[in-house]
Amino acid sequence: MPSVGFCGGDQILRGGSMSESKLMIAARKKNGQLGYLSEGYSIPEFFSLIRPINNINVLMDFSPLIDVLHKLHHQTGNRALLASYNDLHNFWRESKSYRKESILMARAEKVSEKSSALIAELQIRIGDRYPAFYDKNIDEIQSYVLELKADCDIYINTLLYYIHAKAVLEVESFARDSVLVEHGKFLEDVIRKTYDSLMSISRHGEQFIIFMAFERPEEALYFLALEGKYTSLDELKLNALAQCTSRTVWDDYFGNQQIISLSYASFSDKFI
Secondary structure (H helix, E strand, O other): OOEEEEEEOHHHHHOOOHHHOEEEEEEEOOOOOEEEOOOOEEHHHHHHHHOOHHHOOOOOOOHHHHHHHHHHOOOOOOHHHHHHHHHHHHHHHHHOOOOOHHHHHHHHHHHHHHHHHHHHHHHHHHHOOOOOOOOOOHHHHHHHHHHHHHHHHHHHHHHHHHHHHHHHHHHHHHHHOOHHHHHHHHHHHHHHHHHHHHHHHOOOHHHHHHHHHHHOHHHHHHHHHHHOOOOOHHHHHHHHHHOOOEEEEEEOOOEEEEEEOOOOOOOOOOOO
16 A cells, blocks of 8 residues: 655755745655655645634634523522623624624623623622621521522623623733633632631531542532642542551451541531
């Protein structure tokens, strides 16, 4: 079977410079001679075939994701907030029907303004929900967390509208933007504060992550970053085992055996 590959043409034959080089596809015949299957391309011409012209990077359009998340997370306890959110979503959807660049840019700017205003409103609403769990029962705590989650879902969705509009206006602006990072940091701080507060009032709260690591490892990954102590579940498990005490027991077959035992509190599905 003849072999097929790339062949550097003119530079090899004529000893020319790199700018004179030609790349072509060739097949070596059974008699050893090369048969060219394509015309020669210069280096710039060849690379233009495998990468976008003018080095334009194409960003994936995540509009379908926004639509799906809106269907999942279009509820919140505040009707005025929900009205603003639905208005933003409908305005963004309707904006996609235009094709003139001037209209698209104007609409994107408006989406950016609407989403920024809603983000600011959500930050106030979420920030006012300081978690005070010390006098709450498990049902009250669960209700609080679910309400907070609904607001955070809307917050995340609103960030996506903001990001989408920003990409339309000037994608290069992300490299210089610090506001978006601050918006994300705000939500991270809220989640961490809520988690820490809940663990502090929970009986044996320090054992929660150990329980999750051994009993529900897939879900434990969600909490590992909030703990901030371990880089992996394996590290956490090894650390827990290292703190166990051992005792000697007699086995009729193996003789003296060292046994270590690990105990930790159990947590209900409602708590998790």
